[in-house]
Amino acid sequence: MENQRLHTDLRNKLHDLESPFNDRVSFEAVMEKRERKKRRAIIWIPTFAVVAGLFVIGGLGMLWVSTDQSPEKAPQITLSKSVYKPKFAQKGTLDKTQHLTLGGTSASSETASPEIGSSEFASSIARKRASSSRVVRVSKNETVSPGFEIPEIASPESTSPESTSLKFTSPETPQSPVKVAQEETLTANVAPKEAVLVSNEVNLPAAAHQDMLCDPQGLKLVDIGISDPEKTYVEIPEGEYERSWDPELLKSKWYVEMSATTGSKVVINFNEEDRLSVLGNMYHANYHGLILKDVGSGFMLGGGFSYGEWIGNGEWRTREFEERMKIDTFDVVVMIPPVQSVRVYDTTYSQVRVEEIGKINYRINKIAIPIAVRYNFMLGKMSWRLGAQVNPGMTLRTSGDFFGKTEYMPIQQQRMFTLDMKLATGPAISVYKDWVLILEPNMMYQTFNDQVAKKTRGKTLTGFGVSVLHRF
Amino acid sequence: MTEKELVDGCIREDRICQRELWNRYSKKIMSLCLRYCNSQEEAEDALMEAYVKIYDNLAKFRFQSSLETWMRRVAVNLCINKIRARKHIWSSITEDEYRLGYTDDAFDNLQVDQIMKMVEALPVGYRTVFNLYAIEGYSHKDIADMLGIDEGTSRSQFSKARKVLQQSLDKAEGGSLAS
Numbered sequence: 001m002e003n004q005r006l007h008t009d010l011r012n013k014l015h016d017l018e019s020p021f022n023d024r025v026s027f028e029a030v031m032e033k034r035e036r037k038k039r040r041a042i043i044w045i046p047t048f049a050v051v052a053g054l055f056v057i058g059g060l061g062m063l064w065v066s067t068d069q070s071p072e073k074a075p076q077i078t079l080s081k082s083v084y085k086p087k088f089a090q091k092g093t094l095d096k097t098q099h100l101t102l103g104g105t106s107a108s109s110e111t112a113s114p115e116i117g118s119s120e121f122a123s124s125i126a127r128k129r130a131s132s133s134r135v136v137r138v139s140k141n142e143t144v145s146p147g148f149e150i151p152e153i154a155s156p157e158s159t160s161p162e163s164t165s166l167k168f169t170s171p172e173t174p175q176s177p178v179k180v181a182q183e184e185t186l187t188a189n190v191a192p193k194e195a196v197l198v199s200n201e202v203n204l205p206a207a208a209h210q211d212m213l214c215d216p217q218g219l220k221l222v223d224i225g226i227s228d229p230e231k232t233y234v235e236i237p238e239g240e241y242e243r244s245w246d247p248e249l250l251k252s253k254w255y256v257e258m259s260a261t262t263g264s265k266v267v268i269n270f271n272e273e274d275r276l277s278v279l280g281n282m283y284h285a286n287y288h289g290l291i292l293k294d295v296g297s298g299f300m301l302g303g304g305f306s307y308g309e310w311i312g313n314g315e316w317r318t319r320e321f322e323e324r325m326k327i328d329t330f331d332v333v334v335m336i337p338p339v340q341s342v343r344v345y346d347t348t349y350s351q352v353r354v355e356e357i358g359k360i361n362y363r364i365n366k367i368a369i370p371i372a373v374r375y376n377f378m379l380g381k382m383s384w385r386l387g388a389q390v391n392p393g394m395t396l397r398t399s400g401d402f403f404g405k406t407e408y409m410p411i412q413q414q415r416m417f418t419l420d421m422k423l424a425t426g427p428a429i430s431v432y433k434d435w436v437l438i439l440e441p442n443m444m445y446q447t448f449n450d451q452v453a454k455k456t457r458g459k460t461l462t463g464f465g466v467s468v469l470h471r472f
Numbered sequence: 473m474t475e476k477e478l479v480d481g482c483i484r485e486d487r488i489c490q491r492e493l494w495n496r497y498s499k500k501i502m503s504l505c506l507r508y509c510n511s512q513e514e515a516e517d518a519l520m521e522a523y524v525k526i527y528d529n530l531a532k533f534r535f536q537s538s539l540e541t542w543m544r545r546v547a548v549n550l551c552i553n554k555i556r557a558r559k560h561i562w563s564s565i566t567e568d569e570y571r572l573g574y575t576d577d578a579f580d581n582l583q584v585d586q587i588m589k590m591v592e593a594l595p596v597g598y599r600t601v602f603n604l605y606a607i608e609g610y611s612h613k614d615i616a617d618m619l620g621i622d623e624g625t626s627r628s629q630f631s632k633a634r635k636v637l638q639q640s641l642d643k644a645e646g647g648s649l650a651s
Contacts, residue, residue: 007606013584014591014607018499019506025516027494030523037524 043285046309050260050287054468057258061470062432255300255471257290257372261422263444263463267314269405278403280314280360284446284461286420288391290372292469300374306391308368308420310446310461312400313361316408321351360408362400364448366418368393376428383428385438391420395448402450402457409453416448424465438467475539482530490527497540498523501547507591507603508551518554522547548608552618555600590640598633605630 263284269277288306295301328346333339368391375386395416401408426440442465447458473481473492481489501522505515526546533542591599600619604610605626610618612626619626 007609010587011607011609013587014503014507016500017503017584017588019503019515020499021502021516021519022512025498025502025520027491027498030494030520030527031490033520034524034527 042309043283043311046287047260047262047285050258051466054258054260054466058432058435058468058470061435253294255292255294255302255469257288257292257302257304257467257469259286259288259290259438259465259467261286261288261424261442261444261463261465263442263461265459265461267312267403267405271406272319274406275320276316276318276406276408278314278316278360278405278408280312280403282310282312282459282461284308284310284444284463286391286422286444286465288368288370290370292372292374298376300376301372302374303369303371306368306370306393308366308391308393308446310364310366311362312403313359314403316358316360316403318356320354322354323349324352325349360401360403362402362411363397364395364402364411364416364418365397366393366395366448368418368420383430384425385428385440386425387422387440389420389422389424391418391422393418393420404457404459409450411448411450411452414451416451418446418448420447421445426465428469434471436469438469440465440467476535479530479533479535479539482527493526494523497543500540501543503588504544504547505551507588507607508548508555508600510596514554518547518551522550525550544608548604549618552600552604555596556620590637593640594633594636597629598636601626601629602633602637 261284263286265282267278267280267282269279271277286306286308288304290302290304292300292302326348328348330344330346332342332344334342370389370391372387372389374388377384377386395414395418398411398414398416400411402411403409422442422444424440424442426438428436428438431437441463443460443462445458445460447456449456473489478489478493478496482493498519502515502519505518505522506512509515509518522543526543529546533539591602594602601615604615604618605612612623612630615621615626616623
């Protein structure tokens with residue numbers, strides 16, 4: 001059913017069949033196609049590699065940033081939502097001295113007027129004795145308002161739920177003076193409607209972390225973690241603390257920049273009077289990494305390393321005028337007897353234009369140590385950057401014939417000094433915290449010192465570049 | 473020049489070897505491309521692209537088959553990729569239709585170029601499956617994998633190809649009888 005014999009016959013018949021093709025298909029055409037494909041790869045592979053590298057670096061940077069500022073790095077200070085609510089029966093005159101044992105650490109101390117005189121409160125406080133060695137005796141002889149609450153603050157140092165500290169709050173007097181009870185009995189007579197000072201215990205390492213995240217007086221707790229930007233503000237205190245708490249002072253002044261720049265130039269010469277004219281294109285791709293320092297007033301200075309490829313291809317054409325002699329001969333019959341014929345030679349000279357055409361290309365691969373200056377400014381609501389750069393360097397590989405409009409010259413096998421100058425400007429777009437993307441049209445003047453001709457040659461190419469700037 | 477020398481020379485970018493590879497196999501590969509492509513121009517383009525791929529990937533040739541077989545495989549894959557890029561819509565048929573077809577000696581009296589013309593005249597889907605199954609010798613499962621279709625579709629395309637070829641054969645026989 002499957003006609004296997006037939007298929008075998010068909011296979012045998014068609015397998016070795018040869019079919020002709022047109023002249024446009026030839027070995028040379030295949031090799032030319034292959035070369036074109038390779039050239040495309042040479043241009044694109046480094047470009048893709050750099051762009052991919054930028055993304056990888058960016059991704060790792062983001063990862064690092066998010067990991068570095070994870071909440072585990074700093075001790076969490078969380079407010080417990082459990083609130084001590086005294087029973088109505090316990091509301092009354094607090095007229096006796098209580099012995100309270102407070103445990104753990106306290107992030108801040110605020111005043112409150114709970115029903116300290118109640119036995120239940122005393123027992124709840126007594127639970128904390130196990131983890132505390134500090135005894136506070138509070139004496140109170142005033143009826144306190146039942147409206148006050150006693151929130152608990154979990155200790156960052158202790159894993160025991162018992163080792164919590166107390167914080168008493170009073171809405172009327174949020175900034176009551178703070179006193180620390182250190183291994184002593186404190187007795188206080190509290191005036192009516194005034195907050196009762198109970199205890200403030202400071203854990204020094206925790207306080208140091210806390211100071212990084214809230215104001216030095218410890219009045220306002222600040223949530224930790226960068227995931228919610230609205231909660232990560234730092235309140236700058238006034239007065240003598242102002243300078244040391246200026247967030248700008250904490251920012252790094254160092255930046256790293258990775259950039260890929262391309263450009264091109266068309267070389268055209270239609271002047272018929274020139275003996276040699278070239279019609280071609282030049283392209284360049286330049287990749288650099290820079291370390292920049294913010295020197296103030298929007299300026300950055302820095303240096304780094306760059307790699308560039310500068311290629312060109314096109315056609316040359318020579319026009320030459322040749323003076324060619326043309327001899328015409330005429331036989332003239334002279335009718336005067338005796339009849340005779342005379343051969344006349346007519347010589348004329350004419351100018352003939354002879355044209356020759358050929359292909360031309362070159363490649364210069366180079367490395368350089370760029371010195372860069374950047375100026376950042378605002379234009380409207382958009383941040384812009386103006387960049388200037390000088391790249392002194394040397395060639396790694398040269399091949400082919402470099403060309404201008406009316407000349408070309410071989411540059412093979414030369415180790416040449418190069419000097420490139422770049423001017424670029426474009427919008428700077430903040431893509432993430434400390435990461436900025438700059439899209440900048442640019443103009444790049446590329447030169448090299450032709451040691452054979454003892455001459456410096458250069459061209460200005462214009463194009464587009466992409467830079468990523470990261471503050472570290 | 474042996475196959476090994478030829479391959480080694482091509483890997484070394486030896487122009488003489490590369491030209492020899494072209495001279496030796498290009499017409500056969502062209503014949504293959506013609507069977508898969510819609511036109512002479514398309515086949516010529518496929519031939520050149522196939523040779524570029526062959527030159528670029530000769531280092532991967534492990535001598536587990538003959539060089540020609542490997543080159544044909546490269547060319548077939550390239551032609552199939554072109555067909556897939558055209559997003560040809562494959563249709564399937566029932567098993568009954570599949571059982572229709574030609575007999576074993578149907579092509580015996582035909583010349584190669586006549587068969588070739590008949591194959592070339594087939595619609596793309598039929599032609600591709602017919603070429604892969606009947607001429608290259610792939611199984612329907614392999615064809616299904618290569619073309620991204622299911623096995624039933626491959627079978628149905630092949631069946632339809634046979635039907636069309638049968639009609640062409642009938643016409644050819646009628647013509648030869650008339651003459």
